[in-house]
Amino acid sequence: xxxxxxxxxxxxxxxxxxxxxxxxxxxxxxxxxxxxxxxxxxxxxxxxxxxxxxxxxxxxxxxxxxxxxxxxxxxxxxxxxxxxxxxxxxxxxxxxxxxxxxxxxxxxxxxxxxxxxxxxxxxxxxxxxxxxxxxxxxxxxxxxxxxxxxxxxxxxxxxxxxxxxxxxxxxxxxxxxxxxxxxxxxxxxxxxxxxxxxxxxxxxxxxxxxxxxxxxxxxxxxxxxxxxxxxxxxxxxxxxxxxxxxxxxxxxxxx
Amino acid sequence: xxxxxxxxxxxxxxxxxxxxxxxxxxxxxxxxxxxxxxxxxxxxxxxxxxxxxxxxxxxxxxxxxxxxxxxxxxxxxxxxxxxxxxxxxxxxxxxxxxxxxxxxxxxxxxxxxxxxxxxxxxxxxxxxxxxxxxxxxxxxxxxxxxxxxxxxxxxxxxxxxxxxxxxxxxxxxxxxxxxxxxxxxxxxxxxxxxxxxxxxxxxxxxxxxxxxxxxxxx
Amino acid sequence: xxxxxxxxxxxxxxxxxxxxxxxxxxxxxxxxxxxxxxxxxxxxxxxxxxxxxxxxxxxxxxxxxxxxxxxxxxxxxxxxxxxxxxxxxxxxxxxxxxxxxxxxxxxxxxxxxxxxxxxxxxxxxxxxxxxxxxxxxxxxxxxxxxxxxxxxxxxxxxxxxxxxxxxxxxxxxxxxxxxxxxxxxxxxxxxxxxxxxxxxxxxxx
Numbered sequence: 133x134x135x136x137x138x139x140x141x142x143x144x145x146x147x148x149x150x151x152x153x154x155x156x157x158x159x160x161x162x163x164x165x166x167x168x169x170x171x172x173x174x175x176x177x178x179x180x181x182x183x184x185x186x187x188x189x190x191x192x193x194x195x196x197x198x199x200x201x202x203x204x205x206x207x208x209x210x211x212x213x214x215x216x217x218x219x220x221x222x223x224x225x226x227x228x229x230x231x232x233x234x235x236x237x238x239x240x241x242x243x244x245x246x247x248x249x250x251x252x253x254x255x256x257x258x259x260x261x262x263x264x265x266x267x268x269x270x271x272x273x274x275x276x277x278x279x280x281x282x283x284x285x286x287x288x289x290x291x292x293x294x295x296x297x298x299x300x301x302x303x304x305x306x307x308x309x310x311x312x313x314x315x316x317x318x319x320x321x322x323x324x325x326x327x328x329x330x331x332x333x334x335x336x337x338x339x340x341x342x343x344x345x346x347x348x349x350x351x352x353x354x355x356x357x358x359x360x361x362x363x364x365x366x367x368x369x370x371x372x373x374x375x376x377x378x379x380x381x382x383x384x385x386x387x
Numbered sequence: 388x389x390x391x392x393x394x395x396x397x398x399x400x401x402x403x404x405x406x407x408x409x410x411x412x413x414x415x416x417x418x419x420x421x422x423x424x425x426x427x428x429x430x431x432x433x434x435x436x437x438x439x440x441x442x443x444x445x446x447x448x449x450x451x452x453x454x455x456x457x458x459x460x461x462x463x464x465x466x467x468x469x470x471x472x473x474x475x476x477x478x479x480x481x482x483x484x485x486x487x488x489x490x491x492x493x494x495x496x497x498x499x500x501x502x503x504x505x506x507x508x509x510x511x512x513x514x515x516x517x518x519x520x521x522x523x524x525x526x527x528x529x530x531x532x533x534x535x536x537x538x539x540x541x542x543x544x545x546x547x548x549x550x551x552x553x554x555x556x557x558x559x560x561x562x563x564x565x566x567x568x569x570x571x572x573x574x575x576x577x578x579x580x581x582x583x584x585x586x587x588x589x590x591x592x593x594x595x596x597x598x599x600x601x602x603x604x605x
Numbered sequence: 606x607x608x609x610x611x612x613x614x615x616x617x618x619x620x621x622x623x624x625x626x627x628x629x630x631x632x633x634x635x636x637x638x639x640x641x642x643x644x645x646x647x648x649x650x651x652x653x654x655x656x657x658x659x660x661x662x663x664x665x666x667x668x669x670x671x672x673x674x675x676x677x678x679x680x681x682x683x684x685x686x687x688x689x690x691x692x693x694x695x696x697x698x699x700x701x702x703x704x705x706x707x708x709x710x711x712x713x714x715x716x717x718x719x720x721x722x723x724x725x726x727x728x729x730x731x732x733x734x735x736x737x738x739x740x741x742x743x744x745x746x747x748x749x750x751x752x753x754x755x756x757x758x759x760x761x762x763x764x765x766x767x768x769x770x771x772x773x774x775x776x777x778x779x780x781x782x783x784x785x786x787x788x789x790x791x792x793x794x795x796x797x798x799x800x801x802x803x804x805x806x807x808x809x810x
Binding site for chain 2: 277280281283284287288291292297300301304305307308309312315316318319320322323
């Protein structure tokens, strides 16, 4: 009798994968979120104030270069959000963990806003150099294309009613989109060769070598990362609760 | 497989407007451009390669939502899914049929329309070559978009939103070939990139399209 | 050469509708599915045809051997009857369509565009398609809709001929076709609301 009981009990996934269970995930996020919010707020406020008010002006670009404390972290997160969505989509397609699919869905709007911030701050940064509010600089253009990919992804989630079908289709879109996003990056670089060399925004690498700029930037980046984690955990929790409500309603309807 | 191609071509011809719609749209866009930017021939000949590429791209996009929608509605896709043909082959054939009925006519019409935009003589060859190499990719990528949105009511607009960002690499390299050819510059790099993208897309994208279609047929 | 269904659980839109189904169909046999609308007959037939995966259980002996026919006939209005049949024959790798046309009395219509046919004639053409597929297992969902009494007789004769030649048929229908077939009532297999056979929403409850 005890033998059959043992073999009948399902194997519990261990460690990280146990959070693929929506209920456990909700438990984790509830425990971790308050700390995350506080840490994110502290890092962001500290980093931004330090960066904007306590660093010297750049000799060439004046005080507008301070915008990098918003631009660089948001640009990094815009790309990392998509990378996270890609990994989450793969996990959904291979392991069928619902939490993974919902995490990708939750991360997309955060990624879109990060991209928007990167675009706007990029434009603000470039304006004194270019004289206009927009130039088809390769990096900014790549972010614009990334923005369109995000929009398409979110639109597809919204257009499909059946949750598993939506998860599957958006995952395939994310995979294909990632390949094309990389392709586009190269295409855009090629496309903008020889134009606006001096106005490129990639000068920031040299600018930030000096420690006095570098450390506030690190703090800002940490702040954005924590903010991203907090937002995605929070939104994934919301998506899980929505699915749960939907499942309960469906069960009610069948009883 | 040939049967499917033959059937789709027959349907495109008989349904009336199969060939003509894309061409007409291409013509209209080309005619509207001078009204939008002014008739100075110097300006027009500079932007001609890009406008022609854009027009061809948009004309391709137009006929895409009918690609799978009709077969979805009358149950043919279900029946094809249970047939000996693999879905990847079905979608590749459909992309081919789309190219023959939409892309190819655009390639042939482009030089005629280029006259309206004062394309310099050097540009004609490379315009045709770039469109001939690039429009197949547009059809295959478009098939992917159609497979994703086949179950969505009035999914045409959504499909355009999904497909247009995917068109960017082909558009960039294709227009670049046309432009450089016009100016007599070296075209080898963008040409190879364009051909590479088209080849890669034709070889690999049907798998993604079939996966998406299978999900929608569930 | 048996179609075996073992402990099958099928779902519609991620929600289980039927569970615990087990049966098998031998060569030369037909199985009639009965049940109220919405019971899950269509879902079951689509799962057996391979259009959607089951939630659990297995379908054995169906690989590449099924000819499926359902509510939509898969006909192209702008092609003639002959062209429609010839297309499906080519797809399934056969060339003879005369037998199919004869069995469903379509010869007088051979050059008519499918779009000009009446509903009954369209349905006869859709069913004639089964004969050109050369597949042994017919999976049919309400095949007699739009058919008048004579056409139903033609259809029943065609099924009988198919069974006689060693084929099998799985038919969901309300009508008595006059076939000697087992009848399977699907209502008892209705999935209980608490069924948890890996339904898509299960993890959230």
